[in-house]
Amino acid sequence: MQEFLQQLINGLSVGSIYALIAVGYTMVYGVLQLINFAHGDVFMVGAIIAFFVGTRALPITFPLWLHVAILLGIALGLTIPLLLGYSRRDVLRSVRPFVILYLAMIALEAIISLFSRSRHVSVSSWLMAALAMVMAVAACGAVGYVIERLAYRPLRSKPRINSLITAIGISLLLEFGGQNSAVFGPTPQAFPNQMVPGINEHWRVLGVIISKGDVLVLAITLALMVILSYIVLKTKTGLALRAVSLRFDTAALMGINIDRIISFTFVLGSALAAVAGVLYSEKYPSVQPLMGLLPGIKAFVAAVFGGIGNITGAVVGGMILGLVEVLVVGYLPGGSQYRDGVAFVILIVILLVKPSGLFGKHAVEKV
Amino acid sequence: MQSKKSDSSLAEAFDATDLPSGAGTLSYSNLPPGRFRFGSLKANLPLPILFALLIPLSMFVESDVVGDYYRRIIILAGFNIILAVSLQLINGFSGQFSLGHAGFMAVGAYLAAYPAMNYSQHFADPFACLLFYAAVAIVFVVAGTVLFAAFLLIRWTRKLYQALPMILLIAMLIWAMFDFARASAVTVGNPPKYYIWWHGADSLVRLFAWVTTHGRDAAAHLSAALPTGMVEPLSFIVLVLGSGACAGAVGLVVGMPALRLRGDYLAIATLGFAEIIKIIIRNSEPLGGALGLVGIPKYTNFAWLYGAALVTIVVIWRIAYSPRGRAIMAVREDEIAAAAIGIDPTRQKVTAFITGAFFGGVAGAMFAMHEHSITPESFGMAKSIEVVVMVTLGGLGSISGAILAAIVLTILPEFLRNLSPTLADFRMVIYSALLIVMMLLRPQGLLGGREIWPWRRFRNPDPVPTEDRDDYQGSDETKPD
């Protein structure tokens, strides 16, 4: 019995990661109807950026919490008003002085570090972890924006297969680019998962081991789910998002800037991928350029299983997928060899039986 | 194929002799394809000439002038040509975006390698190979019938309650899994009778073994009766065609569920099938497991490979530019309209899948009998994506485009590797960047929807630009809300 409970917990822990990645997938697909093959690789980019931040000693003189606070402040100050519907120009104008101040601060630190040996930050602190997360999210958001701008936007009016092939191309580009020794190299490196103190400890409940890291991932996934649902359902931008996902020519007629909304979706999706990447690397501290391939596909299966376009569905789908996988490994003889096949079998079954997924609505085919 | 009467009427419908006035001002995309006279001398003359050319060409290629390295590139190009052209039928003409072609190749390779190693006695026993395939066919038919009957039964329960089929299907899957789990835990030897699934699988295996052991001797006698010169080529042909047929059967299994899916879903579902095939192969001991099969007798050479490539090209050309091909293309363009004029979409789509899978299996079989060893890893996602890239770069709906792209994409990595040692590091990065650039700059591929020759006759309608399509921007028919 205890073994079964432990396997259940294992399954939920694996599933929560799939859920996190699936949320990003489902968002992009819901708006664009594009399987973003590159999502798994953006996830990998996030993990690698966090790896670089976490393993390089940063030469800063001002306390770390100041940096993180300012960065977070700028980030929130940019996103929240934009979401609430204030015009881009006003928001940028009001944030500008802070950005300039921050850049001046960094420049000052750079100059100081040239002259004196500056204090190097210790690795084990919440702040470091937060900094790594923030940088990863920012970098992935930028990567997502660039990808959308350069590769997906020109193909929006062409048949969908071209976008699919381009997505595959970008995925390959990111993977092979990462494998190049100038960038990261093909060797798996150890991710500094001691950044957050205590994350590797666990609780013992009824003889079952629950790791604190897993609880953190679950908490973040649920929090993100709630935040995203709020954004999509209650804010003006979310309204625009839903309009674009229904019919984008009509949405354009209503005065919605399609390009901006799609870019926003992509940036958001990529940011979610980055969060997933950092948390995944905390759990499985081995980072390498091909790490996003399989989780990306499994997250897609989870998203489809739960109903693509539906955020709750993605989370539930991810959990169930993780559970089934671990139960197959734990209870089927030789099940560990069929582990990867489980995701695909679930995919095929759900596509045959209920293609709209668990939470999706059944689509009516009109002539 | 359709009867002669409807052949001519359908052909009349597509005959390009009456162009609407002002046609010269329209773009190519509005003109229907012309009629290809399959019985004409012009159509049939090139073929024997090409076959005859194969012999001196093969002597040239095998000679020392060309060298091992170039020969290997040419042979790899040959495999890629067969794969690309067969996938063109599925992806290009039938419009079903399949990312699982490597699965068919794997089936063909393994089901040719296994009998080649264990049944054919170094290509001396063609009837034993035939026996193997017959046994496989029997097992497939029996298992297929039982499963199909079960499927129909499950679907019938929909009358009782809407969600019952899904519940039943999942329940049966779980039951089967538990069956296998508990049966293998039983150490005494024969699990009790109620482990139905396990017993079912076991009896299939025993049926297979019975058929093969009892037919072995008869097969050996028959093979001994053949003239000696014929034995080896005949074995090879039996192996290739047999494994192609098996791959075609797998294509049937993959194609049937694919009918309900569209676009992106189909892509991932076919990818899933290919991965499942790979995992099954990787976990089956008789097929070598993760090590793969080592010591496959080698028989493929330039002549056989390019002969098969020619046959593939001819067959797929004739399917594509015939009334059947136009039916397939009609289904691609607008399934409901095609159904409305009397074309059965199910039949056309499944036929495309089976034919494409057959030739994919042929390519796999030749691959296996050229390489000394095969591993499941060679038939993974990367291979599928490679073939899809070839087809798309050549242009969807263009057979000569697929051939061209196959040749170019075989030479390209080697060319980049040799260009400079530092560039070699960046080889794959350049490859993927090229793919993206190609998609951005010329999305219709190298040749668009056209063939190289004849240029004017075979124009396929360009795909309708997406803003004119009803089903793109999330209207209710394809997107669940």
Add this chain to the structure above:
Amino acid sequence: MRWTCLAGLAATLTLALAGCNKSGSSSSSANSNEIVIGHVASLTGDTATFGVSADEGIRLALEQINSKGGVLGKQVKVITEDDRSLSDEAKTAANKLITRDHVCALLGEIASSRSIAIAPVAEDAKIPMLSPGSTNPKVTQGYQYVFRNCFTDNFQGAAIADFAMKQLGFKKFAILYPANSDYGVGLRDVFKKTVEKNGGQIVDEEAYTEKSDVDFRGQLTKIKNANPQAIFDSGYYTEAGLIAQQARELGITCPMLGGDGWDSYQTIKIGGKAIEGCYFSNHYSPDENRPEVKDFVAAYEKKYNGKVPDAMAVLGYDAMKIMADAIQRAGSTDGTKIRDALAATKNFPGVSGSTTIDANHNARKPIVMVKIEDGRFKYAGSVNPE
């Protein structure tokens, strides 16, 4: 218009095919004043550390050989081709080295599955092939021209089992092996047979998929319930650290055992505290007391900026030196003569131990058991071949 397009395309294709001719490797200059040896390695891809380390070891040896005047009075050149950790690419790379670069001998590969793939290529071309690090017995079975300068899994699996049962006193083992790796499966088989022969017990056996699985909790929970005294993981370093971490997290305290696939600094970095106190078998340990080891480590650290050499670097170094020695003894660059000289290698003083090539073209060498302690590899004993 279309004919110009076609003509342009045909011209490009011909140029491309011709361009597959690397400038400088034309047949004329190849063998006059240099000896060219080829190296097939996985410089990129999943098992890249193996290929990169082996290449570094080979280059170090090359430097030393050339500075002493080369072989047979000529300078030696090594051309390394990357196979991206894929068997098919390895075949193409081997083909290219043999037919385009006209190498007289081949070094490679490290991974057994890729060596198995390129062995027939070398055999057909009658080019002697020396694998620095492939341990699966099938690599040299049945071939005349294929050799290896390391031990085989038959010896390795038995040595690990013997060490665990005799030195560490364990009797109950659990096995966690990568089902999609020939190396892992082969090693597991030998380990299992030896344990059972010596009266031990395998309480549980679980599989995982190498290079794609990162979560082993399902398997480890089952293993924990079976209560072994040690867990044997016959896979590569890419998973060893993760497995150890997850095992400790689940409350498994027994030590882990591994094969030479664990040899990489990544094992310690990823495994961290979890992998302390675990053992694995290797070809050498950097803190061994022999003078050859000390010299080699010093030279390697000097050339590669303080990097500590791993076993693949050592094996690559030894392989290069053995090959050079064989060519010197053969007195020519003829494949058959080099093959005969390789087969006659006796007691060659390699960094990884005194190497003798036996009748099966395998090396009879001692195995070093390494213990991971204080974040470093520490020498924990040797097992000699009988």
